[in-house]
Amino acid sequence: MATNNRAVRNLRQSLQLTDYQEKVLVGTILGDGSLVGCYWNGKWKRGYRLKIQHSQSQKSYLFWKYRVFREWVLKAPRYEEKTKSWRFQTISHPVFALLRKDFYTDYGKKRLTSWLDAKLSDPLVLAVWFMDDGSNMPRGGCILNTQNFAYCEVKYLQEFFERQLGLDVSVHRDKRGYRLYLLRASAKRFGKLIAPYITESMSYKLP
Secondary structure, X not given: XXXXXXXXXXXXXXXXXXXXXXXXXXXXXXXXXXXXXXXXXXXXXXXXXXXXXXXXHHHHHHHHHHHHOHHHOOOOOEEEOOOOEEEEEXXXXXXXXXXXXXXXXXXXXXXXOHHXXXXXXXXXXXHHHHHHHEEEOOOOOEEEOOOOOOHHHHHHXXXXXXXHHXXXXXEEEEOXXXXXXXXXXXXXXXXXXXXXXXXXXXXXXXX
């Protein structure tokens, strides 16, 4: 299917993120989503698109995201036998190029953007991020897998959670990097904050 014909160009010009879509997008980029370059007619282009991929066990969750961004997508999600996962991607759009510049270093590594403070307090952003990268713990706490971020950025997130949300958070190191651990009482409060936005298929992750 052509991805840069007149119909697609007209669609691109007509699209604008809703407030709900923007929040889901930010939570997704913080989590498992990625902003990838466009390859068209044998050449890499400057545009960027949103790519979302989840395992077979999270198929329902991926289709929820697909419905959120439905008008931005030309093809329905497809299953990849090699990775045992489902995926879809949007068309390229200037908004993704801007976010790519904010959220990624020149070397393609994710980073925390300067305007994120205003977004991180939003329960929907936090819920999507948690559904992507969070999990509960046997003793009642929960974790956010933030290993993709530098230590100083994880420390910033720790301080933000404590300062803005009043949650007790510690930083733990594992083989992949640093992750955030919410103590039992804080995990319970965090769970209540994000629970209204957690999809049914991902409710098992709640503390």
